[in-house]
Amino acid sequence: MDLDVLNQRGIVLVGAGRMGSAMLEGWLARGLQPDAVHVIDPNPSPALIERGIRFNGALPDDPAVVVIAVKPQMMADALPQLKGFGNGDTLILTVAAGVTIAAYERAFGASTPIVRIMPNTPAAIGQGISAIIGNAAAGPADLALAESLMSAVGQVVRLDDESQMDAVTALSGSGPAYVFHLIETMAAGGEAQGLSPELALQLARATVAGAGQLALVGDLPPGKLRENVTSPGGTTAAALKILMDGETGFPPLLRRAIAAAADRGRELGA
Numbered sequence: 493m494d495l496d497v498l499n500q501r502g503i504v505l506v507g508a509g510r511m512g513s514a515m516l517e518g519w520l521a522r523g524l525q526p527d528a529v530h531v532i533d534p535n536p537s538p539a540l541i542e543r544g545i546r547f548n549g550a551l552p553d554d555p556a557v558v559v560i561a562v563k564p565q566m567m568a569d570a571l572p573q574l575k576g577f578g579n580g581d582t583l584i585l586t587v588a589a590g591v592t593i594a595a596y597e598r599a600f601g602a603s604t605p606i607v608r609i610m611p612n613t614p615a616a617i618g619q620g621i622s623a624i625i626g627n628a629a630a631g632p633a634d635l636a637l638a639e640s641l642m643s644a645v646g647q648v649v650r651l652d653d654e655s656q657m658d659a660v661t662a663l664s665g666s667g668p669a670y671v672f673h674l675i676e677t678m679a680a681g682g683e684a685q686g687l688s689p690e691l692a693l694q695l696a697r698a699t700v701a702g703a704g705q706l707a708l709v710g711d712l713p714p715g716k717l718r719e720n721v722t723s724p725g726g727t728t729a730a731a732l733k734i735l736m737d738g739e740t741g742f743p744p745l746l747r748r749a750i751a752a753a754a755d756r757g758r759e760l761g762a
C-alpha cells in the first residue's frame with residue numbers, strides 16, 4: 493500500500509473503538525506513521541496512546557482521509573465538528589452500519605468525495621473483508637485509495653449499488669459474531685456429550701478455524717468440502733440431517749437471522 497499521501501497529509505480517525513482500532517492496527521503494521529494519525533475519541537484506549545498517535549488535539553487542515561468509525565447512534569454528535577473537511581480534497585471514509593451516503597452528503601456537501609465501507613473485525617489480523625461504494629464525487633483515485641487502505645487489512649469488494657450495503661452488513665459485517673456463536677454452541681454440544689469445557693472449546697475453535705481456512709484457500713466449493721466429510725450412513729450425515737432440515741435447520745434459521753440484521757441496517761439508516 494502506498495502510504496505516502498497519508499503520512500504526508502495525515503489521517504483523522506473519528507472513533508477508535510473495536511472497528512476503528514482494528515483497522516488502525518492493520519495500517520500501522522503496514523507502515524502508517526503514528527504521528528500522521530489524529531484520533532478523535534472521548535474515551536481513547538491507553539494502548540493506542542502509547543503508540544505515539546495524536547489524540548483529541550489540533551487536526552490537520554487538509555488531511556488525506558477522514559475515517560468515521562462511531563456508532564450510527566452517535567453520528568449526529570460526531571459529524572458537526574467535521575463539517576470543515578467537506579467540499580475539499582479530503583476523502584471521507586465511513587464504516588457505520590446503516591447510515592447512508594445521502595446523510596454524509598447533507599453533513600459535508602455533495603461535492604465531497606465519500607466512500608462508504610463495511611469491514612469486519614478479522615481486519616485486526618489482516619483477514620477481514622470490506623465492501624466499498626462511493627458517491628458521485630468519489631472518483632477513481634478516491635476509490636483506489638479506499639480500496640488500498642482496506643486491502644491492508646483483508647479482501648476488498650466493490651459494490652454496484654449502495655442498496656447492497658445492508659445485505660453485506662448482515663452477512664460479512666455482522667457475520668463474525670455468528671461464527672463465534674457457532675463455536676460457543678458447538679463447544680456446548682461437545683460438553684453435553686461429556687467433554688470438559690476446556691477440551692470442547694479447544695476442539696470447536698480449531699475445527700471452525702481450520703474449516704474456515706480450508707474453505708478460503710482451496711479450490712473446492714463449500715458443498716464439496718462438506719461432502720468430503722460426510723460418509724454415507726455415518727456420523728456427519730446424522731448431524732446434517734438435523735442441520736440441513738428445511739423447516740428447522742440452518743437454512744431457514746440463517747435466512748431469518750440475516751434478514752433481521754439487514755432490516756435493522758435499513759432502520760438505522762432511515
Ligand SMILES: NC(=O)c1ccc[n+]([C@@H]2O[C@H](COP(=O)([O-])OP(=O)(O)OC[C@H]3O[C@@H](n4cnc5c(N)ncnc54)[C@H](O)[C@@H]3O)[C@@H](O)[C@H]2O)c1
Nearest residue numbers: 507508509510511532533535561562563564566570588589
Ligand atoms: N464492531 C464491528 O464488528 C463492526 C463491523 C463493521 C462496521 N462497524 C461499524 O463501526 C462503527 C463503530 O463500531 P464499534 O463496534 O467499533 O463501536 P465501539 O463502541 O467499539 O467504538 C466506537 C467509538 O466511538 C467513540 N465515540 C463515541 N462518540 C464519539 C464522538 N462524538 N466522536 C468521536 N468518537 C466517539 C467511542 O468512545 C468508541 O471508542 C459502527 O458504526 C459500526 O456500525 C462495526
